[in-house]
Amino acid sequence: DPEPESLxxxxxxxxxxxxxxxxxxxxxxxxxxxxxxDCRTNQREFIDTSIPLSxxxxxxxxxLLEMKRIEKRDSSVLNFQSLLDAEFKNxxxxxxxxxxxRQEKLFETD
Numbered sequence: 001d002p003e004p005e006s007l008x009x010x011x012x013x014x015x016x017x018x019x020x021x022x023x024x025x026x027x028x029x030x031x032x033x034x035x036x037x038d039c040r041t042n043q044r045e046f047i048d049t050s051i052p053l054s055x056x057x058x059x060x061x062x063x064l065l066e067m068k069r070i071e072k073r074d075s076s077v078l079n080f081q082s083l084l085d086a087e088f089k090n091x092x093x094x095x096x097x098x099x100x101x102r103q104e105k106l107f108e109t110d
Contacts, residue, residue, distance in 0.1 A: 007083075009034055009053060009076065009079065009080045009083065010034070010076060010079075011034060011035055011036040011039055011076065012033045012034050012035060012039075012074050012075070012076035012077075013035060013036075013039040013042075013043075014036060014038070014039055016036040016038070016039075018036055018037070019036055019037040019052075020034050020035065020036055020052075020053040021034070021035060021040060021050045021051060021052050021053060022034055022050070022051050022053060022056055022061070022064070022077065022080075023035050023040060023043075023047045023048075023049065023050045023051075024047065024048045024049035024050075024064075024068055024070060025043070025046050025047060025048075026046060026047075026048045027046040029072065030069075030070065030071075030072065031070060031071075031072035031073060031074060032064075032065065032070045032072070032073045032074070032077045033073075033074045033076055033077060034053065034074075034076035034077060034080060035047075048068075049064070049068060051064070053080070056080075056084075057084070058081075058084045058085065058088055061080075061081065061084065
């Protein structure tokens with residue numbers, strides 16, 4: 001990976017990895033972002049929804065974006081989505097490797 005910092009979620013404003021929340025920003029623009037505690041405090045008048053990143057899964061993230069009609073995501077959220085997708089793919093690949101036997105055909109076909 002040419003940018004090792006992309007291996008961890010970081011605050012969109014200050015690049016801190018501490019106490020991150022996925023937040024919905026409603027101001028001049030409507031978008032999702034990852035913010036640390038200090039940056040959330042500084043932008044509290046624009047934040048509508050704030051969920052700790054430790055509780056976030058692929059399913060919850062997708063559902064939140066749909067429910068809140070958030071179409072724009074900043075780079076911090078896009079990187080986090082990539083991390084969640086990579087983690088899911090790794091788990092799926094590990095599960096596929098465990099399954100070594102395949103079910104035989106029930107009926108012969110030509």
